[in-house]
Amino acid sequence: MLLEDDDLLRDRILAPKLAQFGFEVVATGSAAQLREAVRQGPPDIFVLDVGLPDADGFEVARSLRATMPDAGIVMLTGRGDSVDRVRGLFEGADAYLSKPVEIDVLVATLYSVARRLHPSPSVARGKWALSPDEWFLLSPSGARVMLSKSERRLLEAMLQHADEVVSREDLISVLTDDIHAFDPHRLDSMVHRLRRKVLAALGEPLPLNAVHGTGYILEA
Template identity: 40%
Template sequence: MKHIVVVEDNEDLLDEVLFHLGRQAAYQVSGARDGRELDACLAARPADVVVLDLGLPGEDGLTIARRLRDQPGLGIVMLTARGGLEDRVTGLETGADAYLVKPVDMRELVAVVDSVLRRLPPREEEPEEGWVFYPARWQVRSPGGTLQTLTAAENRVLQVLAEAAGQTVPRHQLASVQGKPALDFDYRRLESTISRLRRKLDAGDGESPVRAARGQGYAFIDRIRIKP
């Protein structure tokens, strides 16, 4: 679940923005009225996107954006009454990924937050607990922390193998996820996909966790977590 923090000193507007963003099932939302409350929110849980007013009491929004902009995996959406060209340019140069002028339609705000989230690189995670597979991103992370991007075919095959980790998956089942009936499928395509996938998952010592079971199919023999 993505964590969205809204920083706004107008409590009515803050409540309205939190209400509309909070209706999105994929979001957990938090509110802050100034920079100190924002820092407390971020200390409790890192944010994926900060929706930031500029005219805040104490530390202003531009100053906050400057110190947040180097945090990896964090998007900044400025939501402010300052609509002049110079204000927008300054906001974007300061580190904002998007700049919206009040009053804003809440549907547009939700769409912009969604768009910023899609453009963000995945947040770096500790390389622990074996392999991590991100099917929605078409990516897999090795135990050593190496992130590999997959093709659509590789992603489909790995999803089946990951869901059955430790067990052999028949070749016809792997063929079926490629979108064609097993009887009509050219199994050379599957072998090619498996070969590319094994090279990407090579742990560096020539040993891939994808192993062939002769005459049966393939298995992912290591532990792997599946995450959104």
């Protein structure tokens, strides 16, 4: 559940970007709207702005922590002072991020909080794999990170040919129906962002490496 009073930031950036990463987002613009939305169904995680038109974000965090002790709380605010950061964590936030925040940093933080709320079963997997619903990448240790649609397609192709070089052309054909209109640099950027996201979320590198002049290889 997202509480952000900046309409543009909330509706044009944060909510759609988080949805792209598989989150089910309920967006609200005031503490009153948040309370009403919670009555309709409490979320797993709250993303709270501090500067609100009808309440203090710190007080909202404290109230939510008191009434919903098992919920995740991430504070997203323009106040970057250490005093405010300490206060946010003291009031019950799991994380405190300063604006402007990179979306992958926010997403990685939400993954981390989600793992605390819903820890994965301790299963020895031994290899990188997709979860049965294919929305998560599973590391050899059993940790998981949520994927976007494009990331799912890319990793599905790589895992089907684990430890083999997959050509750039084959990977691009997985991502688009019009390979001639697809900028090859987009593939490199996607791989770069994916590796950075996995490292930030899981604390272990994704062994997806470029093979010069050919394509990529995933050491599963």
